[in-house]
Amino acid sequence: MAQDDRGAFIWYELMTDDIDAARRFYGDVVGWSIAAEGQPIPTGTTYRMITRSDGGNAGGLLELTDAMKARGAKPGWVGYIHHPNVDAALATITAAGGTIHMPPMDMPDVGRMAMVADGQGAAFYVMTPSPPADQPDARSDVFDIEKAQHFRWNELWTTDQKAAVALYCELFGWTQDGAMPMGEMGDYFFIHNNGVGIGAVGKAQPGGEGSRWQYFAGVDNIDRAAEAVTATGGKLLGEPQQIPGGEYSVYAHDPAGATIGLVGPR
Missing domain, CATH: 3.10.180.10 (2,3-Dihydroxybiphenyl 1,2-Dioxygenase, domain 1)
Known part of the structure; x- marks a missing residue:
């Protein structure tokens, strides 16, 4: 993604322990489709894509496990914000009193990311995404100030x-x-x-x-x-x-x- 995408909200993630209810709710309320089957991810849980009726992505759904809930995780939405250098971003966040909840990790074909909280406790992800090899200038369109299902x-x-x-x-x-x-x-x-x-x-x-x-x-x-x-x-x-x-x-x-x-x- 282009350097000027710094500061863009590029992804949104729903964490939930009730997949079936989420599929019904967001399908009827917003018009999204959530995949029936989740894909295993390295953190030990499953991930589902959330798609719009035009075929584009709206975000993802992370299934909360009992172990995650025991560590304090609860249902909620988290945003991903583009930064060209995750490690430099973490230095800025911690210098301002923020916290690193999940240290930087690289996911093949996805990008480098970390989950953090600002100095007042608001959580978000900072991410340097990896665009598809055949679309080096691809940009996220999950955020749009005017359109439904975005x-x-x-x-x-x-x-x-x-x-x-x-x-x-x-x-x-x-x-x-x-x-x-x-x-x-x-x-x-x-x-x-x-x-x-x-x-x-x-x-x-x-x-x-x-x-x-x-x-x-x-x-x-x-x-x-x-x-x-x-x-x-x-x-x-x-x-x-x-x-x-x-x-x-x-x-x-x-x-x-x-x-x-x-x-x-x-």
Whole structure:
């Protein structure tokens, strides 16, 4: 992938212990297909691809084993962010008080990656992907600010917005420009990569889930998707709310408890 892909969200991964429920939920809510059979991976579990109806990839599903859950793993989504040098990225992260959860590893035909947390505890992967040999300039399209069945927004809730913005801007070359006042919740700071608004940084609220990344998947119709959430065993965390630009968004829990944001028209 090209050097200017630094800072791009290039993959999203669902960790879950209920594969069948995930296949039903995300199929009906978003329109994705999740492979019925998982492929064994070196970490001792299985991996399934998540695909869009146009045949492209939306991300992957990592099956949580009992051993992984015993070590504290729980259902949730994790994003992968492109960096041209994983080891240099880790040095920057640890210098800022971050943690390495999974040391760098090389996966043939996939790339080099590490799982980390920033200084406030929000987890993500940093990755230098290996493009297909016959497509050296290939780029990920799992993120798109407009399209259904793509991820459309990346939201960081953190206990220290200033420190988080400083780290991610240094690490990935992002810029912070503009903010939306949210009353007692403070300002919601918009972040950009190569001039494109990719998400925002909000203040983690007392009594909430702490510092974490949350992601929004695009849907074709927010009301249809919201109905599908409850019909497939998930839970809506509120009602769809209109956002700048005229579309609507809502948070939901899938049947295993993983949080997913949904965004789309009414």
